[in-house]
Amino acid sequence: MGQFNHYIIPVIMCAIVIYSAVKGINVFDTFLSGAKEGFSSGISILPALVALMTAVGMFKASGALDVLTYGLKPLASLLHLPSEVIPLALLRPISGSGALAIFQDIITTYGPDTFIGRVASVMQGSTETTFYTIAVYYGATKINKTRHTLPAALTGDLVGFIMSAVTVRMFWNIFCR
Amino acid sequence: MMTWILTGMFLLSLIFGVMNGRIEQVSTAAISECGKAVELVISLLGTMCLWSGLMKVADKAGLTAKLSKLFSPVMKVLFKGMNSCSPAAKAISMNVAANLLGLGNAATPLGIAAMKELEKESPLSTSATDNMIMFVVLNTASLQLIPTTTALLRLKAGSIAPMEILPAVWLTSAAAVISALFMAKLLGRIGGKRHGAV
Numbered sequence: 001m002g003q004f005n006h007y008i009i010p011v012i013m014c015a016i017v018i019y020s021a022v023k024g025i026n027v028f029d030t031f032l033s034g035a036k037e038g039f040s041s042g043i044s045i046l047p048a049l050v051a052l053m054t055a056v057g058m059f060k061a062s063g064a065l066d067v068l069t070y071g072l073k074p075l076a077s078l079l080h081l082p083s084e085v086i087p088l089a090l091l092r093p094i095s096g097s098g099a100l101a102i103f104q105d106i107i108t109t110y111g112p113d114t115f116i117g118r119v120a121s122v123m124q125g126s127t128e129t130t131f132y133t134i135a136v137y138y139g140a141t142k143i144n145k146t147r148h149t150l151p152a153a154l155t156g157d158l159v160g161f162i163m164s165a166v167t168v169r170m171f172w173n174i175f176c177r
Numbered sequence: 178m179m180t181w182i183l184t185g186m187f188l189l190s191l192i193f194g195v196m197n198g199r200i201e202q203v204s205t206a207a208i209s210e211c212g213k214a215v216e217l218v219i220s221l222l223g224t225m226c227l228w229s230g231l232m233k234v235a236d237k238a239g240l241t242a243k244l245s246k247l248f249s250p251v252m253k254v255l256f257k258g259m260n261s262c263s264p265a266a267k268a269i270s271m272n273v274a275a276n277l278l279g280l281g282n283a284a285t286p287l288g289i290a291a292m293k294e295l296e297k298e299s300p301l302s303t304s305a306t307d308n309m310i311m312f313v314v315l316n317t318a319s320l321q322l323i324p325t326t327t328a329l330l331r332l333k334a335g336s337i338a339p340m341e342i343l344p345a346v347w348l349t350s351a352a353a354v355i356s357a358l359f360m361a362k363l364l365g366r367i368g369g370k371r372h373g374a375v
Contacts, residue, residue, distance in 0.1 A: 008278055016231050020238035027234055034233025035226035041289045042218060042225040049214040055183055057210030058190035063197035104330055112336035121331055121342045125324030126349040130317040133288075135179070137313050138305070140289040141296045145304040146178045148364035152310065153317035156357025160318075163352045167345035 041140050048139025052131060056095050065090055081165045084116045088123055089161045093130035093154065100124075115168065122164040127157055224282040225289075232271055232287055241267040244274060255315070255358065256308045265294035269312060276320040288316055307365040314361045318354040322347075 021027050059065075069086045076083050088106060092099040103124045110116040130153045138146055194203035235241050242262060245252075248270045249261035259266050268291035275284035295309050305313075324346055331339035 009280065009283075012278075013231065016235045016238070016240060019240060020234045023238045025234065025237050030234045030237050031230035033230075035230035037233070037290070038225040038227070038229025038286050039222060041229070041286065041293070042222040045289065046214065046218045049218060050211045051183055053214040053217070054207060054210045055186035055190070057206040057213070058194075058203050059186050061199060061202040061206035062190040062192075062194035063199045064189055064193035067193060067197070100326070100330075103327070104334070107331060107334040107336075112331040112334045113338070117331075117334075117336075118342060118345070121327055122345045122349050124330075125321075125327040125342060125346040126319050126353060128317050128319045131182075133317045134313055136285065137288055137292050137316065138179070141292050141309075142303055143296070143305050143309065144179075146313075147305050147310060148361065148368055149305060149310045149313050150178050150182075152314045152357050152361035152364055155360040156314065156318045156353040159356040160349055160353035163349040164345070167348045171345050 045136045045139045048135040052135040056098070056131070060091075060095065060098060079162050079165070080169075081161065082116045082119060084110060085120050085123060088120055092123065092127050092161075093157050094132075096129040096132060099129070115172075118168045118172065119165050122168055123161060126164060127160045130154065130157055221282070221285070225286040228275075228283040228286045229290060232268070232290065235271070236267060241271055245270040248273060255311050259308065263294070265291060265298065265308075268294050272316070273320065276316070277322055279321040279323055279325055281321075284316070288312075307361075310365065311358065311361050314357050315354070318357050319350050320354065321350075 017027055020030075065087055068090055069083075072086050072090075073083050076086050081089070084106060088099060088102045091102055103120055106120040107117045110120075112118075112121065130150075134146065134149055134153065138144075138149075190203050191200075194200040232241070245261050245267045249266070252259050252261060252266060252269065256266075256269075268287060272284050272287040272291050275281075275287055291312060292309065295306065295312065298308070299306050323343070327342070327346075328339040331342070
């Protein structure tokens with residue numbers, strides 16, 4: 001299973017290039033013109049990333065996360081979420097690397113095969129870095145009114161957080177007792 | 178929306194920084210984090226060029242059109258008035274395929290290409306269209322079938338069954354994606370009426 005993942009990228013690359021070459025397409029020149037477009041869109045997302053990463057970095061450094069974690073404990077118990085995973089839930093939408101570090105910390109502290117460890121794993125595996133995606137995707141365009149993008153995306157995140165505890169309870173109560 | 182988030186986060190950082198006596202760290206972060214954004218973009222430029230190039234090749238050979246035909250039943254439900262042969266539909270299909278396979282680094286440049294195509298459909302607007310919102314929301318949810326990074330970290334932390342979370346991850350992701358897309362449709366319909374009135 002682990003090995004399979006390493007095949008995906010090289011196989012897809014080969015398949016695209018061979019199929020196109022057989023069809024008589026000038027693969028190299030076409031690749032270059034596409035890559036040039038990729039370069040300019042890469043540069044075009046920089047301003048949005050500077051704004052977002054600076055804000056997230058300052059937010060993390062301010063210790064706001066600890067205060068919010070404490071404040072959200074009653075809400076978490078209402079949603080049947082273990083309070084140990086609150087920092088992960090708070091950081092997951094705003095910082096990919098920050099969430100990864102907290103996730104690693106949770107599974108080494110509480111163990112990956114415990115209730116807390118499993119909820120953290122499901123949470124980490126089933127959600128994305130919402131703010132980063134929004135900043136990068138709209139950053140590449142002239143759009144400045146994102147309308148209901150964020151409310152809809154955050155609804156998905158919230159459902160994901162709640163469901164991670166629900167599914168872990170569901171699957172491990174059925175199979176392990 | 179992004180204006181308020183940026184303002185809010187700066188303000189919260191200042192308030193909590195003062196309250197927690199961590200204003201020095203906040204100041205350091207303000208200076209150093211913007212440099213990290215540049216580092217991130219530079220490290221992403223390689224994959225951006227690679228996958229945009231491969232996408233162009235696949236597009237010319239007619240591969241993306243085939244993929245977009247495959248996804249068209251789902252796309253018709255999610256995106257209003259989307260023609261499965263349009264450049265936007267092709268780019269969206271490539272992005273979704275990359276997401277499903279867990280190729281995050283490839284999905285981003287393909288997604289940006291899709292956004293640029295969607296923008297061409299309403300070139301004068303600075304307000305996001307319903308289709309753009311649908312597409313971004315789809316990308317803020319996790320479509321990855323096998324969360325390899327998470328499984329790898331579980332293995333490193335000594336898990337005896339790092340992949341046993343898969344069914345729970347699938348069910349959770351599905352619930353999250355469906356509710357996010359449903360909200361996008363619902364809010365789009367409500368907002369659409371208001372837009373129509375103005």
